[in-house]
Amino acid sequence: xxxxxxxxxxDLFEDSRIEAFLGLKEENGQIGPYLFTxxxxxxxxxxxxxxxxxxxxxxxxKILIALAQKYPENRFGILVRGCDERALNELFKWNQLxxxxxxxxxxxxxxxxxxxxxxxKPYPESLVVGEKVKGIKSKKVEVILNMGMEGRLKYWTERFxxxxxxxxxxxxxxxxxxxxxxxxxxxxxxSGEIPPENPIFHLVRAxxxxxxxIDCGLCEEACPVGIPLRTLYKKxxxxxxSEFGYRPGYQKDQKSPxxxxxxxxxx
Amino acid sequence: xxxxxxxxLKEFLSFSGIEPDRLRLEWVSSAEATRFVEVITDFIDQVxxxxxxxxxxxxxxxxxx
Numbered sequence: 001x002x003x004x005x006x007x008x009x010x011d012l013f014e015d016s017r018i019e020a021f022l023g024l025k026e027e028n029g030q031i032g033p034y035l036f037t038x039x040x041x042x043x044x045x046x047x048x049x050x051x052x053x054x055x056x057x058x059x060x061x062k063i064l065i066a067l068a069q070k071y072p073e074n075r076f077g078i079l080v081r082g083c084d085e086r087a088l089n090e091l092f093k094w095n096q097l098x099x100x101x102x103x104x105x106x107x108x109x110x111x112x113x114x115x116x117x118x119x120x121k122p123y124p125e126s127l128v129v130g131e132k133v134k135g136i137k138s139k140k141v142e143v144i145l146n147m148g149m150e151g152r153l154k155y156w157t158e159r160f161x162x163x164x165x166x167x168x169x170x171x172x173x174x175x176x177x178x179x180x181x182x183x184x185x186x187x188x189x190x191s192g193e194i195p196p197e198n199p200i201f202h203l204v205r206a207x208x209x210x211x212x213x214i215d216c217g218l219c220e221e222a223c224p225v226g227i228p229l230r231t232l233y234k235k236x237x238x239x240x241x242s243e244f245g246y247r248p249g250y251q252k253d254q255k256s257p258x259x260x261x262x263x264x265x266x267x
Numbered sequence: 268x269x270x271x272x273x274x275x276l277k278e279f280l281s282f283s284g285i286e287p288d289r290l291r292l293e294w295v296s297s298a299e300a301t302r303f304v305e306v307i308t309d310f311i312d313q314v315x316x317x318x319x320x321x322x323x324x325x326x327x328x329x330x331x332x
Binding site: 199 | 274
């Protein structure tokens, strides 16, 4: 799979369709994001699988925002899984990136990773190699729903009470791009106090994810205290889908229901 | 837009374990004093019936651990 992607990227460089390619590279035993500007560098190219599939994922789309701001005239290729593509689709809609300057090079996740992520679409549309694997429906949301009101409140307040307010969830999030973050506003969330106001801090972030979160799960992976953020945001996405028929990252031409006035919903 | 957010929030609160009936959206004009009183009185009754917020007890339980 890797070789085919490398060939594809080389072609993009040769055809002058891109000036740089944002992917992953293994160096000294470590895998990290790397901006390839010379096809010769592609030797150390990596898909982010070290110990197990997808254990070295990075929010490449978020890194691309910073690069595109610095080099607005340049065209970038970017390595994408299904979730990365959904993130990019949202970032195009929110005018954070210019679609015409981005070439996606997609590969599918293996079934194993799709199941671990409970990913609804573990492959991108811009697939250049590999087979599409089956999407997985989440069971974790159901488990929490079955706890009943009291159980759910206990579950979430216990999880949120672990928060050390490292902002890892926000910092790694590919669709977190606000210039000013209300969760870092000292008047609302006083610095030096942990856990941050329980459960408000996390519920505010979750509500802000409505119509945005593309379900990549990087937040949960980054969380040092194991708060099941992905499950929380999966429910957020489910509500937005059932109420407004919208799933972030899937349709390019459809905007978030919270971003357009639209029709008045029934009470 | 607000109506959309409230619809979302009600179900979201429920998933978090907070009764969605503690949240209500009403439109009242500044010229509708009588209606304002009615809406607020009704909502107070509704919240009283629900009783104290379960949040306080849930947070107190965290402090004990």
